[in-house]
Amino acid sequence: MMESQKSNVVILGIETSCDETSAAVLLNGRDLRSHVISSQITTHQKYGGVVPEIASREHSLHFQPVVQQALNEAKLTFRDLSAIAVTYGPGLVGSLLVGVSGAKAMAYAAGVPLIGINHLEAHIYANFLEHQDLKFPLLALLVSGGHTHLILFEAHGQYTVLGHTRDDAAGEALDKVARTLGLGYPGGPQIQRIAQEGDAQAFNFPRAMLEPGSLDFSFSGMKSAVLNTLNSARMRGETLSVPDIAASFQQAVVDVLVRKALLAIKETRVKTLLLAGGVAANRLLRETLDHKLAEKGVCLVYPSPIFCTDNGAMIATAGYYHYLKGDFAPWTLNAVPGLGLV
Numbered sequence: 001m002m003e004s005q006k007s008n009v010v011i012l013g014i015e016t017s018c019d020e021t022s023a024a025v026l027l028n029g030r031d032l033r034s035h036v037i038s039s040q041i042t043t044h045q046k047y048g049g050v051v052p053e054i055a056s057r058e059h060s061l062h063f064q065p066v067v068q069q070a071l072n073e074a075k076l077t078f079r080d081l082s083a084i085a086v087t088y089g090p091g092l093v094g095s096l097l098v099g100v101s102g103a104k105a106m107a108y109a110a111g112v113p114l115i116g117i118n119h120l121e122a123h124i125y126a127n128f129l130e131h132q133d134l135k136f137p138l139l140a141l142l143v144s145g146g147h148t149h150l151i152l153f154e155a156h157g158q159y160t161v162l163g164h165t166r167d168d169a170a171g172e173a174l175d176k177v178a179r180t181l182g183l184g185y186p187g188g189p190q191i192q193r194i195a196q197e198g199d200a201q202a203f204n205f206p207r208a209m210l211e212p213g214s215l216d217f218s219f220s221g222m223k224s225a226v227l228n229t230l231n232s233a234r235m236r237g238e239t240l241s242v243p244d245i246a247a248s249f250q251q252a253v254v255d256v257l258v259r260k261a262l263l264a265i266k267e268t269r270v271k272t273l274l275l276a277g278g279v280a281a282n283r284l285l286r287e288t289l290d291h292k293l294a295e296k297g298v299c300l301v302y303p304s305p306i307f308c309t310d311n312g313a314m315i316a317t318a319g320y321y322h323y324l325k326g327d328f329a330p331w332t333l334n335a336v337p338g339l340g341l342v
């Protein structure tokens with residue numbers, strides 16, 4: 001790197017918590033120099049979901065080539081890096097370990113600091129990659145395959161969980177319904193696709209709102225309602241329209257997410273909502289929130305779809321803000337599969 005560029009912060013971000021091996025090189029928190037994602041979706045598809053042992057093996061195979069490709073595309077070497085940021089939880093333990101041990105070894109060998117990143121925090125930080133001018137306090141609706149959280153985000157690294165799911169995550173419910181409908185894995189994008197041909201009013205699935213004022217979620221009963229509807233029809237020898245079921249269930253999930261987000265906005269009076277996580281890529285969710293929030297003068301921010309699902313760029317972005325605070329991990333950093341946000 002040239003002398004004049006030494007004040008630049010160059011972060012290599014690495015993600016291996018589930019079924020994507022990804023690495024990205026980010027300059028000064030905003031300039032994405034490279035972004036490589038090796039997805040294992042086609043490998044897991046034949047099993048209808050992620051098989052943890054296969055995921056770890058695939059990460060081991062792809063880790064080094066993915067990191068090398070990210071550096072090559074950025075035209076940098078390890079020596080040019082300011083730090084290496086890696087997801088250490090939550091996620092599948094075997095998958096996390098591949099990333100954590102690999103990142104640790106590379107950072108140690110290159111003589112650069114290691115930064116441990118919470119995957120949930122990184123999903124939220126994906127918003128900072130494309131919108132650097134975000135002003136605190138912020139509200140975040142994190143909707144992924146494993147989590148559904150409403151979060152008050154008051155300053156970098158300062159979170160209060162206002163509500164979370166008591167059972168299934170939104171993405172998990174979409175995945176399970178999609179599997180029952182024979183739509184394959186991952187279910188969310190399949191539901192979105194087939195719902196376009198269906199009638200969202202065809203079935204009135206329940207919207208679980210829990211106690212009045214609660215910001216918690218519950219998607220398990222909603223999912224069971226779909227499965228019961230399908231089973232009853234099967235017993236009567238009837239065939240139901242898959243697009244209608246998909247559209248009606250997607251609508252029910254989006255309705256709950258939107259109503260809870262509006263309640264959190266009313267309670268906190270925060271003026272900006274960040275969408276985050278894989279389900280944040282959902283078009284109906286984005287459009288409905290866009291519309292509802294505009295009516296209330298609240299700004300909606302969401303990442304491009306590629307930065308909603310698991311990716312290395314969001315790890316590098318979160319890593320940049322940790323780097324600015326000098327928040328580095330010890331060499332004893334370990335994978336924490338059940339890591340929470342706070």
Ligand code: KG4
Binds near residue numbers: 018186282283
């Ligand atoms: O954030 P993510 O990639 O992984 C976790 O950290 O869990 O989220 C994956 C989840 C899956 O449940 C997937 O079905 C869902 O995000 N998803 C979607 C869409 N794209 C991904 N759900 C609804 N609509 C989408 N377009």
Ligand code: ZN
Binds near residue numbers: 119144145278309310
């Ligand atoms: Zn994720």
